[in-house]
Amino acid sequence: ETIEKLADCLETATLLEDRRAGVLSLKGLVRDWPEEVGNKSFPGLIKVLHTDYKDVDITKSLLETITILCTVQHQQDKDDKGFKFTDYFIEDSRNVTILLDILEEFDFYVRYNTIKLLSTLLANRSKRIQECILTNPMGISRLVDMLDDKRDIIRNEGLLLLIGLTRSNTEVQKIVTFQATFEKLLAVIEEQEGISGDIVVQDSLTLMHNLLRYNVSDQVYFRETSCIQQIPGLLGYVGDSDADHVPYSFEDWPPQKIANTVLVLQLIRILTEPDSSSTPINQKVMVQSGILLPIVQLGLCSNAPSIVRTEALYSIAYVV
Template identity: 40%
Template sequence: MGFPVLMSVLKEERDDVEMVRGALETLVSALTPIDHGRGANKNEVQPALMNTDLLSRESDSISLLLSLLIEEDFYVRYYTLQILTALLTNSPSRLQEAILSIPRGITRLMDMLMDREVIRNEALLLLTYLTREAEDIQKIVVFEGAFEKIFSIIKEEGGSEGGVVVQDCLELLNNLIRKNPSNQILLRETMGFDPLISTLKLRGGTYSFTQQK
């Protein structure tokens, strides 16, 4: 089953949740790298990379995937986020450009931070990939209320005593304010640096945040 058929299912069969789930699950498998073990040829092109190139070449495909995030079904949202994360992992620059060009694309991703825990955690990981070395995206994410949402998640997860989710939150914060003076200023003027500094101190933080005076 080729990508055109799968994308057609996602576009034309939206009311058939089982079909949409199946198409998304197939896409997740197609974009996941295969570990062939020690005997693998390092120069061999991974099918996942080829599939990423095919799928991400058309911005309409990314727009269609983002539109699926408005669906209420848990697995539709979950698989969609996994696909976008895989695409970002395999081809970050192209996906960053595509998502940036889609109206309300980043807004839909940010909305997922307010979803149930599993979806929220997947969205957090995706946003961490999305904001790496992407100043324009970093600014939009902050404009969409990233600081408030991230510190709310840190609090829900036990603050400085939290586990991997808090670690992901700190990594996302690192992306948003490190080497980004305008976001540093906005953080200082809205929430201040105290919540971040106290969390880092209690965790023995390893991140290097530069405060913009």
């Protein structure tokens, strides 16, 4: 009965304060009674999301409540309430569009909760979310802008969302690429000290893989914006014989550095796939950029882990 009254409040209340109080109360109930809250109040929650999204307090609570409702507890259960409420939410693409509009709000919790909800929806129904986002290309621009957010958590969560969004969808990949995404990712990697950086470097390289693999137009963009020339720098070699560079044979190889290095070497191979129309010119630019020296060094480095040496030798074969 309490849930019914609160749901009715969302639909009929004329004062923002009343709707805010209703949303806060439902948020307090949703963890213990998700099915009941969702069944009775989901239409009202969506309605308030559209009418009051510029109010930070109500939006934070709305996003958190809807995320809980759409979270799947049992992936194997097709009747899981998370799938049911996800399908209800994404049936109208405007519900996804409003989330992209909400990303304009700078408040930490609004941005964080918006990204978490989009990630939840994407995990449940990736193809439909990609379709919805393609109806609003400006929305993709807002997602990519998260890479510029100085708050690490927002940037990192935005990065993970983009990785999921660009998987297996060429059109999304193209739009993401043309938001200067490669430049942003390379800046993030440089800020993290290249292959010596943390998991954020791995995620940045993974997104680059998604955008470049089998996507000729994105490879052209990558090449024409001089990103290929930055690959030697990712490996810690800057093409200067007088540079203060520790030889690879004296370097430590913690697990994260191994993972990052392997991803850079695989990136080289993605750009030089046999039979790809862009491979000959990519190879030429790579050789001119001095990429062979660092990967030959890695391939012959006695101290490097065997997986790094193997990947480096493969990369040499692809480049030449």
